Amino acid sequence: MKFQRIAGLLEKLAPKSLAESWDNPGIQVGNPQQEIKRILVCLDVSQPVVETAIERGVDLIVSHHPVMLFKGLLNIRTDLYDGRLLQQLLSKNIAVYSAHTNLDIAQGGCNDILAGLCGLERVEGFVPVQGENEDFMGRIGYVGESVTVVEFAKKLCASLNTSHVRLVKGGPDTVHKVALCSGAGAEFISQAAFKGADLYITGDLKYHEAQQGVKQGIxxxxxxxxxxxFPMVKSLAEYLRKELADIRSDVEVIEDSLSQDFFQVIRREGE
Structure with a gap:
């Protein structure tokens, strides 16, 4: 199947028109007319992912985070990480397609996946984007049964298959209403508090942003x-398999199961 047709299936789920103005989704590397027989879905186009793609005979990598820098390439230094990555992709004729903020915003995208893993009900859009009320960044909803914030945090660790989360106890002890934004969404803390959320879930939180949550009672x-x-990897792979099966395509879709968080938790001796 042509790369261009697979791109069309991805844009059916997450139209590029949804992406933030600064973003760079779509075809990153490759020829739209290239024949694709095997796809690898991942979060980041990292060195281990590219090595896996080469070993598994992959023709197309579909990632969430774009491989091309947002500000554009000024040079390709093959002695450096990014340049070496591009050299490998081009030399092995491996194409790359990325769906970033458009997949965050899209119905069934990253934030809906996260809301599902959090067990939220009556889920709605959180922050309107692009001046419209129909498309939203993040989601907001309700837990089925009230739990303490600590209990919720422990369950979330299991749902996300992570060893830990960081909790800022700035609001009520019991959780009813939850807002979330996958990835990095600390700029929406005030909106979450304004909408009456007891808890806001995101990533990449800084100290003073945590302090802001305490001040705003959330x-x-x-x-x-x-x-x-990372849960989007499995969901996006399943979406592609279904779409390809519906058009009777024999293109194979595999998932990155090896990538890990860059951050590791090191505990002091005795703990």
Whole structure:
């Protein structure tokens, strides 16, 4: 199947028109007319992912985070990480397609996946984007049964298959209403508090942003950029398999199961 047709299936789920103005989704590397027989879905186009793609005979990598820098390439230094990555992709004729903020915003995208893993009900859009009320960044909803914020945090660790989350206890002890934004969404803390959320879930939280949550009376869970977004790999792979099966295509879709969070928790001796 042509790369261009697979791109069309991806844009059916997450139209590029949804992407933020600064973003760079779509075809990153390759020829739209290239024949594709095997796809690898991942979060990041990293060195281990590219090595896996080469070993498995992959023709197309579909990632969430774009491989091309947002500000554009000024040079390609093959002695450096990014340049070496591009050299490998081009030399092995491996194409790359990325669906980033458009997949965050899209119905069935990253934030809906995270809301499902959090067990939220009556889920709605959180922050309107692009001046419209129909498309939203993040989601907001309700837990089925009230739990303490600590209990919720422990369950979230299991749901996201992560060893830990960071909890800011700035709000009520019991959780009813939850807002979330996968990846990095600390800029929406005020909106979460304004909408009456007891808890806000995101990643990449800084100290003063945590302090802001306490001042505004809302709990915050920083579950990490990786953990809140990596579940999209499985979901996007399943979507592609279904779409390809519907058109009777024999293109194979595999998932990255090896990547891990860049951050590791090192505990002091005796703990």
């Amino acid at each position: 709990n915050i869970i920083d579950a990490g950029h990786f953990a809140t977004e």
